[in-house]
Amino acid sequence: MSADKPIVWTIAGSDSGGGAGIQADLATMTDLGCHACSVIASVTAQNSVAVNGVEPVSEAILLAQLDTLLADLPPRAIKIGLLANQRQIHLVADWLLTHIRPLRTKEGQPIPVILDPVMVASCGDALAAQVKTQGEEGESSTQPMQSQSKQGLQMQVQPKQGGLDFTPFRGVLSLITPNLSEFGRLLGEATTSRDEILPQAKMLSNQLACHLLITGGDKGALWQNEWAEDLFVCNEVAHTSTIHQHRGFRLSSERVDNPNHHGSGCTLSSAIACFLAQGLVLHDAILMAKAYVSQGIRFARAVGAGAGPLAHCGWPAGLTSLPLIVDAQMPANAAQPFNFPKLQRPIGVYPVVDRLETLEQVLAAGASTAQLRIKLVDDGRADIKPVGAPDESALEALIKEAIALGRAYDAQVFINDYWQLALKHGAFGIHLGQEDLCSADLEAIAKAGIALGISSHGVFEMALASQLNPSYLALGHIFPTPTKSMPSNPQGLKHLAHMVALWTPNCPRVAIGGIDASRLGQVKQTGVEAVAVVRAVTQAESPGEAYRRLASMWEVAHGAR
Ligand SMILES: Cc1ncc(COP(=O)(O)OP(=O)(O)O)c(N)n1
Ligand SMILES: Cc1ncsc1CCOP(=O)(O)O
Numbered sequence: 096m097s098a099d100k101p102i103v104w105t106i107a108g109s110d111s112g113g114g115a116g117i118q119a120d121l122a123t124m125t126d127l128g129c130h131a132c133s134v135i136a137s138v139t140a141q142n143s144v145a146v147n148g149v150e151p152v153s154e155a156i157l158l159a160q161l162d163t164l165l166a167d168l169p170p171r172a173i174k175i176g177l178l179a180n181q182r183q184i185h186l187v188a189d190w191l192l193t194h195i196r197p198l199r200t201k202e203g204q205p206i207p208v209i210l211d212p213v214m215v216a217s218c219g220d221a222l223a224a225q226v227k228t229q230g231e232e233g234e235s236s237t238q239p240m241q242s243q244s245k246q247g248l249q250m251q252v253q254p255k256q257g258g259l260d261f262t263p264f265r266g267v268l269s270l271i272t273p274n275l276s277e278f279g280r281l282l283g284e285a286t287t288s289r290d291e292i293l294p295q296a297k298m299l300s301n302q303l304a305c306h307l308l309i310t311g312g313d314k315g316a317l318w319q320n321e322w323a324e325d326l327f328v329c330n331e332v333a334h335t336s337t338i339h340q341h342r343g344f345r346l347s348s349e350r351v352d353n354p355n356h357h358g359s360g361c362t363l364s365s366a367i368a369c370f371l372a373q374g375l376v377l378h379d380a381i382l383m384a385k386a387y388v389s390q391g392i393r394f395a396r397a398v399g400a401g402a403g404p405l406a407h408c409g410w411p412a413g414l415t416s417l418p419l420i421v422d423a424q425m426p427a428n429a430a431q432p433f434n435f436p437k438l439q440r441p442i443g444v445y446p447v448v449d450r451l452e453t454l455e456q457v458l459a460a461g462a463s464t465a466q467l468r469i470k471l472v473d474d475g476r477a478d479i480k481p482v483g484a485p486d487e488s489a490l491e492a493l494i495k496e497a498i499a500l501g502r503a504y505d506a507q508v509f510i511n512d513y514w515q516l517a518l519k520h521g522a523f524g525i526h527l528g529q530e531d532l533c534s535a536d537l538e539a540i541a542k543a544g545i546a547l548g549i550s551s552h553g554v555f556e557m558a559l560a561s562q563l564n565p566s567y568l569a570l571g572h573i574f575p576t577p578t579k580s581m582p583s584n585p586q587g588l589k590h591l592a593h594m595v596a597l598w599t600p601n602c603p604r605v606a607i608g609g610i611d612a613s614r615l616g617q618v619k620q621t622g623v624e625a626v627a628v629v630r631a632v633t634q635a636e637s638p639g640e641a642y643r644r645l646a647s648m649w650e651v652a653h654g655a656r
């Protein structure tokens with residue numbers, strides 16, 4: 096992740112009331128450590144109860160803002176909010192296709208463009224031309240609208256030809272974030288049930304060739320009153336596991352009960368842009384942005400007579416829970432709760448080794464927790480056998496022996512990957528990766544009372560893993576490592592600290608990846624409860640000595656709390 100402030104643009108409308116639009120975007124971007132640039136597409140005369148006028152800026156000044164920013168302040172991510180009419184949509188889309196689509200980030204990725212298809216203000220008044228609210232005939236001009244009272248302005252889903260057409264953005268968008276009413280307008284039809292929405296969402300995502308997040312927070316998908324449920328439909332996402340791509344996920348969070356949520360859609364899309372600009376993958380950026388919005392609503396206060404604006408409280412921290420993530424293909428309530436045993440002793444420094452001899456050395460040196468991680472084939476190269484790897488036939492005997500060593504030293508010994516053999520021989524614990532979870536019999540492991548550790552590579556996977564109530568959660572990889580090839584980028588210390596501060600699971604978290612004596616102190620400062628190491632022990636002349644040294648360094652290092 097970049098150390099300097101990434102530049103994020105907002106292309107949107109000014110909200111004179113200060114709660115939404117450009118004003119909410121700038122507040123969010125600054126709060127989340129980005130440098131915010133703005134392209135004002137329209138000026139609204141708006142307060143917390145009504146929109147009294149909307150005036151699009153001229154085409155010349157709209158394009159001049161875009162050109163001027165690009166010449167000096169190229170974006171690391173772009174958020175698009177209110178575009179006042181179809182003409183502005185065409186202008187901005189054409190400009191982005193010409194100037195932004197060819198650009199790449201330092202990492203070789205396209206510039207993320209997030210579209211929040213705002214058409215109606217949270218007070219219920221229409222903001223964009225050609226969008227109708229109940230009780231009005233629809234605005235087709237771009238002139239200031241008349242003042243409208245709050246009453247009788249419930250939104251109606253209009254046929255597509257009456258709404259705005261965002262298809263000119265196809266080819267440049269990364270993500271579109273409508274709420275349920277906006278989603279209906281985009282489709283040109285009403286969405287009536289929870290089951291209907293997934294195929295419709297996939298259709299829209301294909302039409303616009305982008306990921307889609309339908310939000311059910313402040314208004315919209317009230318499938319459950321006390322839960323705000325979003326639907327996230329993704330296609331290919333760089334740097335994530337393939338098992339989390341081309342999927343639909345329902346993300347539900349407890350509804351934050353506060354009428355002051357003006358600008359929540361603007362804030363959400365801006366926050367996603369900021370987190371993407373700071374190197375988070377899309378799944379993580381969405382979860383972090385949801386946490387940011389929940390935090391903002393929790394601390395929001397009224398300012399005028401209507402809904403007050405969200406509070407801006409910095410990177411989200413101290414959540415009581417993370418969103419529940421459910422595969423959208425699964426029926427509601429399909430997730431099975433498990434309860435894996437709690438660890439009886441702190442993990443501290445957790446050696447992950449590939450030989451019985453090394454296992455015995457670290458246990459003899461006092462390791463409370465260790466793992467046997469044998470790879471019969473190289474990561475990503477099924478045809479290559481790692482040097483010194485045993486034959487498949489010898490594997491069972493090694494695992495049996497590792498379990499016996501754990502008992503002899505009264506240690507918490509985990510077996511990586513080979514869950515059937517670990518189950519058969521009564522291991523203390525099993526470690527599984529996200530992909531391994533798809534094939535493992537978790538019910539049998541839980542029933543046998545075997546502890547379970549689960550890998551994660553970011554907030555989304557951490558949230559998914561924590562839903563299984565594991566015995567520990569591994570967070571990785573923190574630093575670059577040659578030990579294992581992974582699709583994800585290193586998390587880095589800053590992001591590790593953010594993940595640790597976000598929420599506290601009821602099991603310890605273990606940081607892994609590139610950790611050695613020189614980095615132990617910095618890792619402990621993030622507040623993570625334990626560290627796992629491979630090379631720092633296995634490549635030492637004396638693994639037992641190396642373990643002892645790391646363990647005493649960990650003991651005396653200063654933690655965050
Ligand atoms: C403590 C700990 N954390 C992470 C891993 C990695 O597990 P996984 O993602 O399944 O990858 P492999 O180790 O199987 O290559 C681990 N083993 N231990
Ligand atoms: C197995 C694994 N999972 C995430 S990083 C990693 C390897 C860590 O190895 P090292 O401690 O040698 O960097």
Ligand SMILES: [Mg+2]
Nearest residue numbers: 512527528531
């Ligand atoms: Mg594995």
